[in-house]
Amino acid sequence: MFVALRDLRFAKGRFALMGAVVLLITLLVTMLSGLTAGLARENISAITELPADRVVFAASGDSAPSFSDSRVTDTMWREWQRVPGVSTAERLGITMGRVASGERGTGAAVFGVENVRDGEVVLSSGLAEELGGEPGGKHTTVRISGQDFTVSATAGAASYSHAPVAWISIGDWQRTAGQDAVATVITLRTSGDPDLAAADTRLGTVTVDRDDAPAAIGSFSSENGSLQLMRGFLFAISALVIGAFFTVWTIQRRGDVAVLKALGASTGYLLRDALAQAVVVLLLGAGIGGALGAGAGALAGDAVPFVLSAATTAVPVAVMILLGAAGAALAIRKITSVDPLTALGASR
């Protein structure tokens, strides 16, 4: 790092420019990561927080499982309860509807579940706040699809497809939804190693892990895919920009490298020195960018869905540093081809 650090000190302007580019890209990636996670949370948290480990969809030909297409029958539900290794098989109905309280109303995901009593509703905190319908509050009843329900509790910040959630009994759900089916999906709790594939084949269903079930929410796949693609492009752009910078920098340094080689510096020494220089720029740029992104996310957290966690801050920073170092490593490999002989004579 002897020459690397002194180059950084000497060519402050150039390295500050590069560091600023890394900083801005990291800031953007960090904010995008937090926003992606925040939007995902608003899209799928009601599914990922289900008290189950598997979700069973009605098969629909060769199509991938989909919450909007799935309709499970009473037979499916009863048969799944008898599958060895299945501890519980509960019906879960999902529809999008309007929940109103007095003059206030909003769109919400209505979940029909088996642990809420008929005539009662449990509101997610976001919905309760919007309606003011928590027990003891101004409104103790809410109207869903023309039917009144007593608010029995509020429970968590769950949301589905960017809508807050109202949980009602599965019986009420079947009546309000006007569906022929008994539920949208079946949620399973399993123990041991049940033969789910055989049951799926026999019953005409598709079972997926709970954590894979969000892919069956149409909007989640397209939204998350787009945001992840943007993130991927930003990482790639950053590696390319850093690689381009260090390519130019290495070309400019060829004379110095030739001199150092002629003086006895090994190629390994010079490569380590140059890579360390890139890592210092990356650590500073990405570190500050990540910190600023986390700070901005924390400030914006009330206004936009933003998840501030190690996965949305430390991971993007680490990826930026790793990819940037890879780009720089590709660029500085040109050091190996510098001929120390060029240091002799008057060619420099």
Add this chain to the structure above:
Amino acid sequence: MTLRIDDVVLTYPDGDRTLTALDHVDLDVARGEFTAVVGPSGSGKSSLLAVAAMLLTPDSGRVTVAGHDVSGASPAARTRIRRDHVGVVFQQSNLLSSLTALEQLLVMAHISGASPRAAAVRARELLIAVDLADKEHKRPHQLSGGERQRVNIARALMNRPEVLLVDEPTSALDHERGIRIVSLLAGLTRENGLATVMVTHDLGTLPLVDRVLTMADARLSEDGRKTKADLLAAPMGAGE
């Protein structure tokens, strides 16, 4: 001998032809001996220096540097021997623009893995020896041509080499400063027991060296060797 070149042949491909840069060249330089190599452009002086510095591998012959036969040595071994036993003074000072005068010397110690504290002492001693003690924090652009060349010389001595190879040290200097630089090299050669080979066109500096060899048509034979007096009496043609 500290530097020995035995029967070295070096050729370059040049289109369909092969150019001979060194044609069965022999050279012995002992400790404390300051040898100048002069000759017209293209005679092979720089190739001789590059072979001695292990930057070029000859087609045949043997090169021994500080007791190490480097003829069959790997590139890594040649680099290590150059680092530990050879000092190179470049034609242009070739100082690194981001380093101060002191750091130009310290980088040599860093390359060789020497103790930073001992290196700092050694570097300051050398800067005093080349009369640049008050310039240790100056960068190359803040130094004159002569000062840069003195830093170049001090840098070459940093790792206590046994062999000093000097490439046209006065080419960018006026006569007076050229004389001072070569005088400095002569003094350092004797004080440090160096085997110094200097390639030069500056005949005015030859009275300061111990031995003058002439390179012509890729040959440096004992028979072709001239005395300093001969060379000064019959100056050569245009420089390389």
